[in-house]
Amino acid sequence: TMESDNISASLFEQLDRLKDRFNNQIKSCQATKHGWAQIQADAKARLAQIKPKIKLNIGGKSFSSSKTTLLRFPLTVFSVMLSTSHWSPDDGVYFFDRNPHGFDHVLDYLSQGSVRLGILDESDIKTLRSHLDFFCVPYIIDNTSKTIRVSSSSEAADQEDASPNANQRISTANGFVFANRDSDDTPFQFQKQMGPDHPQFQLMKESMNILNNILLLDTSIADGAAESIEKMAQWTKIETKVIDLATAAKEQVKLEFRGQFFTTCKSTLMKTPWFEAQVSRWEPDEETGAYFIDRNPRFVDLILDYLRTGMWNLDLLDRRLLPELEEELEYFNIDDSPVGCSWDPNRTGPNITLGQKNMLATMQGNGVHNWVSAVLGTMPVSYVKYQLVSAGQPNNYTMFGMSPSTLKMAGNNYGSCGSYIFSNGGGRYGQGATVSFNNLGNINPGEYVEFQYDKNAGTISVKTGTQNRFSIGFTGIQGDLYPAIDFSSVGGSVAIIETRP
Numbered sequence: 001t002m003e004s005d006n007i008s009a010s011l012f013e014q015l016d017r018l019k020d021r022f023n024n025q026i027k028s029c030q031a032t033k034h035g036w037a038q039i040q041a042d043a044k045a046r047l048a049q050i051k052p053k054i055k056l057n058i059g060g061k062s063f064s065s066s067k068t069t070l071l072r073f074p075l076t077v078f079s080v081m082l083s084t085s086h087w088s089p090d091d092g093v094y095f096f097d098r099n100p101h102g103f104d105h106v107l108d109y110l111s112q113g114s115v116r117l118g119i120l121d122e123s124d125i126k127t128l129r130s131h132l133d134f135f136c137v138p139y140i141i142d143n144t145s146k147t148i149r150v151s152s153s154s155e156a157a158d159q160e161d162a163s164p165n166a167n168q169r170i171s172t173a174n175g176f177v178f179a180n181r182d183s184d185d186t187p188f189q190f191q192k193q194m195g196p197d198h199p200q201f202q203l204m205k206e207s208m209n210i211l212n213n214i215l216l217l218d219t220s221i222a223d224g225a226a227e228s229i230e231k232m233a234q235w236t237k238i239e240t241k242v243i244d245l246a247t248a249a250k251e252q253v254k255l256e257f258r259g260q261f262f263t264t265c266k267s268t269l270m271k272t273p274w275f276e277a278q279v280s281r282w283e284p285d286e287e288t289g290a291y292f293i294d295r296n297p298r299f300v301d302l303i304l305d306y307l308r309t310g311m312w313n314l315d316l317l318d319r320r321l322l323p324e325l326e327e328e329l330e331y332f333n334i335d336d337s338p339v340g341c342s343w344d345p346n347r348t349g350p351n352i353t354l355g356q357k358n359m360l361a362t363m364q365g366n367g368v369h370n371w372v373s374a375v376l377g378t379m380p381v382s383y384v385k386y387q388l389v390s391a392g393q394p395n396n397y398t399m400f401g402m403s404p405s406t407l408k409m410a411g412n413n414y415g416s417c418g419s420y421i422f423s424n425g426g427g428r429y430g431q432g433a434t435v436s437f438n439n440l441g442n443i444n445p446g447e448y449v450e451f452q453y454d455k456n457a458g459t460i461s462v463k464t465g466t467q468n469r470f471s472i473g474f475t476g477i478q479g480d481l482y483p484a485i486d487f488s489s490v491g492g493s494v495a496i497i498e499t500r501p
Contacts, residue, residue: 036228039235043083047071050082055093059304060254060263061100062093069111075231077135077245078110080238087246095249097265098134099305101316102127106135114149117141123316136238253279256290257297264304271307274333299328302338310346311379312338314501340499341377341384341483349373349409352487360495363392363487376407377483383500384483386449388423392489396442398423400449400494401430402460403484413486419460419474420486421449426464432474440464448497453481 047067054070056063070078081087081094089095105128109115117125128148132139140151251266269275282291302325306312317325325338335357336342342358350373351365361375377384386400403418414420414429422429426440440462443449447465454461458477461470485494 032228032232036232039232043079046083046085054082057093057095057263058100058103059096059098059301060261061103063100063103063107065107065110069107072110072113073137075234075238076137077238077242078137080235080242081245084239084242086239086243087249089249095252095263096245097248097263097268097308098131099127099301099308101301103131106131106137109139109148110137114145114147117146117148136241254284254288254290255300256285256288256292257295257300260297260300261288261290262297262300262304264308268304268307272332272334274331295328295331299325303328303332303334306334306336306338312336314338336378340496341379341381342496343375343483344378347376347407347409349375349487356495360389360493361485361487362390362493363490365490372410372488374407374409374411374413374484374486376403376405376409377496377499379499379501380480380482381499381501382453382455383498384451384496385498386451386483386485387495387497388443388445388447388449388493389495390491390493391423391445392487392492395489396424396444396492397488398443398492398494399429399486399488400443400451401484401486402451402453402481404479405482407482407484413484418481418484419477420484421462421464421473428473430474432458432460432476451483453477 050067052067054065054067056065067082070076070082073079087094102124105115105120105124109128109132115128120128125148129139131137132148138151139148142149248265248267253264253266253269255262255264266279269279278291284291298321302313302317322338329335329338337357337359343354343361345354345358348354348361351363352373352375353362353364354360354375355362358378363373381402384402388398388400392398399414399420399422401414401418401420403413407413407417414422417430419430419432420428421440421443423443425442428439441464443464449465450463450470452461452463452470453459455477458475459472460474460477460481462473463470483496483499
């Protein structure tokens with residue numbers, strides 16, 4: 001019949017198109033597999049030339065490890081560093097511009113496959129995880145065994161079971177095997193029209209089986225290349241990082257603070273005006289090769305960490321030394337206070353100016369901006385206390401809040417990112433607002449707003465100057481939160497009074 005002829009013609013067109021697709025897929029997958037195989041072959045040849053003992057310099061402190069230990073995982077900064085020609089230090093020492101504190105635990109983890117949490121305090125665990133993340137070393141936190149350890153093979157198998165092709169199911173009926181792709185009940189229509197012994201029906205059956213085989217092979221080949229594609233993507237990302245690290249390592253700067261030595265990169269020192277001015281005119285000591293600075297070395301690691309990351313880490317600092325640290329920062333012309341979180345100049349929206357060592361944020365401009373600008377703090381906190389310094393005009397429209405780091409600098413945030421209290425009426429907006437929470441009333445200039453984040457419970461409690469206790473205002477919260485303000489009123493001004501890590 002005309003209908004059966006049209007269906008047959010359509011099937012053969014599909015076969016031709018799928019054949020072309022199949023051939024292209026084969027070529028692409030073969031190229032991907034060949035590319036990854038070549039990377040592995042080059043890496044193997046390169047590693048054969050590397051000596052068994054590897055020397056590392058972490059922020060001026062020397063470490064040694066074996067090639068076997070550093071190559072425990074195939075896709076880390078260490079493995080790519082050793083497996084490629086991008087980094088060949090003249091002195092044979094690989095330099096990383098990082099604080100050396102806690103790096104010995106990284107080597108323990110690589111050599112043993114786990115580190116017991118019981119031997120580390122909370123700050124040590126935080127430091128270890130920071131190192132592992134930086135070097136792209138995989139790990140999991142096992143609360144049952146109280147270890148940081150390598151993922152087990154069973155967990156890897158569970159991940160493999162979640163195949164992206166799991167939604168493609170194969171069905172069988174009346175002798176046909178066909179993929180659920182535009183097949184519907186076409187063969188059954190043929191059978192009803194012509195009977196199972198009709199020559200055209202047999203042609204249809206054969207065509208459907210060929211079509212199905214092509215689809216299955218197409219999927220199989222794609223699945224087979226998926227692992228190579230994923231590994232090549234990871235390799236390329238880490239390779240780019242290794243190239244950047246190798247480039248930075250060529251500009252090492254050795255510093256001496258009253259007999260104690262530190263090593264960093266020129267690009268790190270250039271982030272503050274004092275060091276930038278000194279670098280251009282300094283002459284290193286002929287004997288040590290270091291630039292001498294007649295200051296107490298007590299805070300140098302802390303300051304260098306801040307210059308490297310833009311974040312203060314006070315976990316290891318005796319808080320009684322904070323006034324002395326502030327004096328040292330003033331000497332080196334570093335404005336950002338480590339005493340607590342301040343507003344981040346790099347995360348400050350349009351028409352917002354910062355003052356008082358970045359503790360005060362003010363909305364500038366003419367007219368009402370209608371929630372077009374926001375500002376984020378420099379670090380995650382569990383507590384923040386704000387003061388509304390100025391309400392702004394024509395309305396007292398300011399959102400006090402806590403937000404993830406994904407806060408938008410321009411545009412409305414209170415409806416999409418973070419949890420907020422509105423200065424005009426004290427209503428709650430954003431993530432996790434609780435139904436039973438009563439509005440707090442207007443927040444007037446000079447008054448305070450306090451947020452307290454319980455990360456374990458996933459709750460944010462709020463207190464204003466008109467209350468004598470905290471009330472839970474937001475639930476179901478996850479992840480790190482930063483101080484955040486969403487501005488609308490021109491002239492609105494908010495100060496960070498106090499924060500806690």
